[in-house]
Amino acid sequence: MFEIEDRLEKKGITIDAMVDAAMGLYVSHGIPEEQASKNIKEKMLKYLKDPNVSSLLLGAVLLEEELFEKRKNSEIADDPVFLLSDEIIGMAIAECIGGTYARFEFTRYDQKKPGILATLGPFLDDAVAGLIAGCTSRLYSECV
16 A cells, blocks of 8 residues: 555665564564564565555655655754654554554664664654564564
């Protein structure tokens, strides 16, 4: 939906890069890492087709372009503490996929920023962290 996978890839955000970031904070729940990686990738591909998830990701892509890339010297260039909309988008994506547990998982990824998350601007790092958190939270919930 919204060609979101293509839009992310144009920004250098591939499925494999997102899976690698997810595995950066993976906590074993009895699933070997190789299988967990495969399961997370399947979940990402599934949820990228969800209209709610893809529209929130599209919002982050457009906001990143408009408020971050076009305005390199703006007051949000360094992701200031008063900028909350990026966090809200990330949490919304996480919760849309994985519920309340995913919000806490989002916080882990948002704070540590493993892999590709460390290279992204303020909107995309949180949106992608939300996608990762939702998918990993779903995986963990299925393991219990």
